[in-house]
Amino acid sequence: MKRNQREGLKSKFIEALDLPKDVVLDIPRVTVTGKVGVLVENHRGIVEYSSEKVSVNTSVGLLIIRGEELFIKYVLSDEIFVEGKVKAFEFEE
Numbered sequence: 001m002k003r004n005q006r007e008g009l010k011s012k013f014i015e016a017l018d019l020p021k022d023v024v025l026d027i028p029r030v031t032v033t034g035k036v037g038v039l040v041e042n043h044r045g046i047v048e049y050s051s052e053k054v055s056v057n058t059s060v061g062l063l064i065i066r067g068e069e070l071f072i073k074y075v076l077s078d079e080i081f082v083e084g085k086v087k088a089f090e091f092e093e
Helices: 002-018
Strands: 030-033 037-041 044-051 053-058 059-077 081-090
Touching: 030 081, 037 059, 044 059, 053 081
Parallel strands: none
Antiparallel strands: 030 037, 037 081, 044 053, 053 059, 059 081
């Protein structure tokens, strides 16, 4: 079975059982709290950190958070919380 077929079957299985995709497929969940915070779940580590940019590795590429006065409030094995004046965030492959 080809990889695309496996992924398609996996997605259909997850939908049929109503399972959370972020947990089963190990994809990141990003929760933005207004312009003051970003919670990243299912991360793979911090790549870059400054008061204007935080880059977090994920299974789908780098998540880049840009802003002012950014700081990492906490880091756990499966989540990171960034606070500050969040201006933008994007994924890069």
